[in-house]
Amino acid sequence: MPPGGARGRPVLAGLLRAFLRPYSRQSGLVVVLLAVQAAGNLYLPDLNADIIDHGVVDGDVGHILRAGGLMLGIVLALGAVSIATVYVAARVSMGAGADLRAAVYTRVRSFSAGEMDRFGVPSLITRNVNDVQQVQLFLMSLPVLVVAVIMSAGAVVMAVRESARLSLLLAVTVPVLALVVGVLLAVLVPLARSVQDRYDGMTLMLREQITGVRVIRAFVRTDAERDRFEEANAGMTATMLRANRIFAMTMPAVLIIANLSSVAVIWFGGRLVDGGAMPVGNLTAFLVYILQILVYALTAVTVVVLLPRAVAGAERIQEVLSTVPAVRDPARLVVPARVTGAVEFRGVAFGYPGGERPVLSDLTFELRPGRVSAIIGGTGSGKTTLINLIPRFFDATSGAVLVNGTDVREQEAEALWSAIGLVPQTSFLFGGTVAGNLRFGMPDATDERLWQALDVAQARDFVAALPGGLDAPVDQGGTNLSGGQRQRLSIARALVRRPRLYLFDDCFSALDTATDARLRAALRTETRDAAVVIAAQRVSTIMHADQIIVLDGGAVAGIGTHRRLLAGCAPYREIVASQLGAEAVR
Numbered sequence: 001m002p003p004g005g006a007r008g009r010p011v012l013a014g015l016l017r018a019f020l021r022p023y024s025r026q027s028g029l030v031v032v033l034l035a036v037q038a039a040g041n042l043y044l045p046d047l048n049a050d051i052i053d054h055g056v057v058d059g060d061v062g063h064i065l066r067a068g069g070l071m072l073g074i075v076l077a078l079g080a081v082s083i084a085t086v087y088v089a090a091r092v093s094m095g096a097g098a099d100l101r102a103a104v105y106t107r108v109r110s111f112s113a114g115e116m117d118r119f120g121v122p123s124l125i126t127r128n129v130n131d132v133q134q135v136q137l138f139l140m141s142l143p144v145l146v147v148a149v150i151m152s153a154g155a156v157v158m159a160v161r162e163s164a165r166l167s168l169l170l171a172v173t174v175p176v177l178a179l180v181v182g183v184l185l186a187v188l189v190p191l192a193r194s195v196q197d198r199y200d201g202m203t204l205m206l207r208e209q210i211t212g213v214r215v216i217r218a219f220v221r222t223d224a225e226r227d228r229f230e231e232a233n234a235g236m237t238a239t240m241l242r243a244n245r246i247f248a249m250t251m252p253a254v255l256i257i258a259n260l261s262s263v264a265v266i267w268f269g270g271r272l273v274d275g276g277a278m279p280v281g282n283l284t285a286f287l288v289y290i291l292q293i294l295v296y297a298l299t300a301v302t303v304v305v306l307l308p309r310a311v312a313g314a315e316r317i318q319e320v321l322s323t324v325p326a327v328r329d330p331a332r333l334v335v336p337a338r339v340t341g342a343v344e345f346r347g348v349a350f351g352y353p354g355g356e357r358p359v360l361s362d363l364t365f366e367l368r369p370g371r372v373s374a375i376i377g378g379t380g381s382g383k384t385t386l387i388n389l390i391p392r393f394f395d396a397t398s399g400a401v402l403v404n405g406t407d408v409r410e411q412e413a414e415a416l417w418s419a420i421g422l423v424p425q426t427s428f429l430f431g432g433t434v435a436g437n438l439r440f441g442m443p444d445a446t447d448e449r450l451w452q453a454l455d456v457a458q459a460r461d462f463v464a465a466l467p468g469g470l471d472a473p474v475d476q477g478g479t480n481l482s483g484g485q486r487q488r489l490s491i492a493r494a495l496v497r498r499p500r501l502y503l504f505d506d507c508f509s510a511l512d513t514a515t516d517a518r519l520r521a522a523l524r525t526e527t528r529d530a531a532v533v534i535a536a537q538r539v540s541t542i543m544h545a546d547q548i549i550v551l552d553g554g555a556v557a558g559i560g561t562h563r564r565l566l567a568g569c570a571p572y573r574e575i576v577a578s579q580l581g582a583e584a585v586r
């Protein structure tokens with residue numbers, strides 16, 4: 001069902017109800033203040049009629065001054081009430097909007113890699129920023145809608161009070177107005193929804209084009225991509241223009257109805273006044289009420305037009321809020337007796353959600369503390385997937401992964417992660433300084449500790465050469481550093497924490513062979529008591545490991561030392577021969 005359909009509106013209403021609940025007292029106050037404003041505004045024309053009928057017509061200057069003074073007092077009081085309303089309403093909508101954003105953020109933070117993949121990062125950002133803003137915008141204009149409804153209904157009542165006979169005119173005006181507004185909305189609502197969809201598409205395209213700008217240039221696709229953008233931009237402009245053109249017709253349409261109604265009121269009202277059936281003051285008041293009905297109907301339209309985008313936003317937000325992360329802490333936590341860094345895979349199989357075939361199958365092995373274990377395999381053989389099962393980024397489809405002798409599914413995630421030093425395949429640095437990045441997992445680490453970690457990661461020289469050294473600035477994503485420098489800082493960041501279990505996911509590939517060798521030699525001493533797991537494609541990186549696990553198509557093809565595997569594992573021999581030459585396998 002499209003956004004804004006029968007399912008969409010309850011989603012928006014439900015979301016508003018839930019997030020306005022903590023502000024129910026302030027919201028109640030806003031409604032009361034709005035009602036006071038409406039009552040005052042409805043009373044003013046009546047008071048004006050009184051001045052005309054009993055002051056002007058009777059020539060009673062005292063009455064005019066008294067009623068005029070009262071009018072002035074009411075107008076001033078209404079001004080004060082209006083300021084108070086805006087203040088409280090703004091606090092409610094800003095507060096509820098902030099809570100909504102925080103709720104989406106907290107939920108996204110609890111997502112496992114599976115949910116992240118399902119939504120996609122750009123979409124999660126748009127939902128947290130743009131969609132929340134749409135809902136907030138609607139929330140901010142809700143008081144206008146409330147006023148419009150109270151005022152229109154009140155003006156009808158007051159008009160009938162002024163003259164029941166003349167009110168028969170309303171039987172014509174109101175349906176005509178309803179028809180015009182109905183037609184406008186029927187055209188505008190789908191257009192507004194289409195603007196929202198195009199806006200989404202445009203955001204996605206821009207994100208892709210800006211992120212991939214180097215690839216676009218390298219493949220000489222600049223013109224083609226510009227055309228794609230211009231086409232989308234023109235489409236969006238055309239839709240918005242159409243919506244605005246129709247919206248622009250609203251004002252003249254309502255004005256025509258207003259003017260025709262005024263003529264009719266004066267025509268028929270004049271006759272009633274002439275015949276003595278209606279005082280002239282009531283006629284003026286009646287005119288004002290009719291105009292109020294029309295003006296507030298117009299205001300309501302401007303708010304209702306925001307509805308489709310808010311509904312679409314609410315649906316997308318609700319989708320995030322109602323997604324339960326597949327990886328969660330268990331109800332009963334098991335705390336491992338000892339944190340040793342030991343890892344055990346027991347008959348583990350894994351398939352990505354929606355994937356046809358399992359990516360890993362029947363994995364059984366141990367990764368022991370004090371030893372370097374390597375995982376080697378061709379591209380796509382499942383090395384990263386295997387590593388990701390250890391910190392429980394995904395859960396095994398069958399079998400069990402044990403860390404520190406306990407199933408990872410039974411442990412508290414934060415406790416599990418604090419025992420692990422992970423260096424991902426693609427290093428990621430945060431905007432800030434070198435020291436800020438290194439202290440990411442251990443905020444109170446001393447400078448000495450940072451330099452020690454940089455030493456092991458073979459990064460001391462380049463950091464020392466940076467202006468500012470440890471305080472040298474790092475751009476978001478580490479874009480002001482080379483791939484190898486990023487990689488080494490990312491390794492140092494893991495070392496600073498001195499965890500019991502290191503997971504190096506193919507992170508030595510950006511280093512030249514000599515640096516790679518020096519780094520691994522230094523690592524040996526630094527990580528003496530910890531369990532070290534290195535996933536790699538390069539044989540030279542892992543050949544000296546205590547234990548090498550050969551992955552082939554997601555299954556274990558052999559486990560052993562370099563020497564033993566050369567003797568008895570054909571897939572390993574193939575890998576070695578392809579990288580080091582036939583000589584190496586003789």
Ligand SMILES: Nc1ncnc2c1ncn2[C@@H]1O[C@H](COP(=O)(O)OP(=O)(O)OP(=O)(O)O)[C@@H](O)[C@H]1O
Pocket residue numbers: 117352355359377378379380381382383384385386425506537
């Ligand atoms: N998020 C994902 N969703 C679906 N399938 C995935 C996902 N990530 C990886 N795969 C698939 O799982 C398989 C194993 O991928 P994985 O990244 O674990 O391999 P790898 O051995 O680390 O490869 P490389 O050395 O190229 O990094 C591949 O066939 C890949 O297409």
